[in-house]
Amino acid sequence: MKRFENKSAFITGAGGYIGGTTARMLAAEGAKVAVCDITEEACARTVREIAEAGGTALAVPADVTDSACVDAAIAKTAAAFGGLDIMVHVAGGSARQDIKPLADQNDEVILRVLGVNLLGALWASRAAARVMRDQGRGGRIVNISSIVAFNGLRGSVDYAASKGGIIAMTRALAKEMGAFGVTVNSVAPGVVVRPGTVADDSDYALKTNFLGVKCEATDIAETVLFLCSDAARFVTGQTWAVDGGRGLGMKGSDK
Numbered sequence: 001m002k003r004f005e006n007k008s009a010f011i012t013g014a015g016g017y018i019g020g021t022t023a024r025m026l027a028a029e030g031a032k033v034a035v036c037d038i039t040e041e042a043c044a045r046t047v048r049e050i051a052e053a054g055g056t057a058l059a060v061p062a063d064v065t066d067s068a069c070v071d072a073a074i075a076k077t078a079a080a081f082g083g084l085d086i087m088v089h090v091a092g093g094s095a096r097q098d099i100k101p102l103a104d105q106n107d108e109v110i111l112r113v114l115g116v117n118l119l120g121a122l123w124a125s126r127a128a129a130r131v132m133r134d135q136g137r138g139g140r141i142v143n144i145s146s147i148v149a150f151n152g153l154r155g156s157v158d159y160a161a162s163k164g165g166i167i168a169m170t171r172a173l174a175k176e177m178g179a180f181g182v183t184v185n186s187v188a189p190g191v192v193v194r195p196g197t198v199a200d201d202s203d204y205a206l207k208t209n210f211l212g213v214k215c216e217a218t219d220i221a222e223t224v225l226f227l228c229s230d231a232a233r234f235v236t237g238q239t240w241a242v243d244g245g246r247g248l249g250m251k252g253s254d255k
């Protein structure tokens, strides 16, 4: 029997690098996966890849900053798959080309970053919590944070606030949902190498951890899958750094 046989999963950002990898890996281990991303087109590739590999996937496009959209997507998932066992909120990211010191940053960028990363996590976690509480068979909620929440990063105060908010909400929601057999955790990646991006530069990717190897999306997804599994039934309210030790600090002095 596969690890996630008969489990229903909803993944936001599932058209992206970490979300797509997580969705494909959950499906490969038997989960029925609702692929959520901002548009139908953004969902399509992951849905197709899961189907081609023999898995079950459903596109549930939604803008995660809009709570009504998220509620509808989770309702559609639960109706199609007979409930909801796993919710992973991966959608998000930094302001990228709009990164600036907070003193120079504008409202639109700050609201955008907080909207996708933190409000998205709250909307998706709330919708999942309602279904999981009411269906009475437990569940797993995982949100993607970042080690920037622990260590800070110049130019990314909005991003740090959003990812720190995820850690705080993880702890509080874990307390609320424990009585319903629902665990709530988050995963904090360091630098994840996405092919064709700045993080793919070998030197940078290798310099930003203590293991001397590049972190790939599978490294993050493996931890997410563990937290979603029966084996992690006693782990809740935690944030797991998956960063090759980057968050330990002192990188550069190696002491």
Ligand SMILES: NC(=O)c1ccc[n+]([C@@H]2O[C@H](COP(=O)([O-])OP(=O)(O)OC[C@H]3O[C@@H](n4cnc5c(N)ncnc54)[C@H](O)[C@@H]3O)[C@@H](O)[C@H]2O)c1
Residues within 6 Å of the ligand: 012, 013, 014, 015, 016, 017, 018, 019, 036, 037, 038, 042, 062, 063, 064, 065, 090, 091, 092, 093, 094, 116, 117, 144, 145, 146, 147, 188, 189, 190, 191, 192, 193, 194, 199
């Ligand atoms: N890549 C890294 O190095 C790294 C490091 C730490 C944390 N993270 C976090 O991991 C998560 C995924 O990162 P990634 O590298 O896979 O990025 P990615 O850009 O490949 O994936 C993000 C996905 O979120 C989707 N998305 C954006 N706004 C949305 C919205 N409003 N509604 C629905 N979907 C929306 C995008 O369409 C995209 O498919 C993010 O939360 C990011 O902050 C990434």
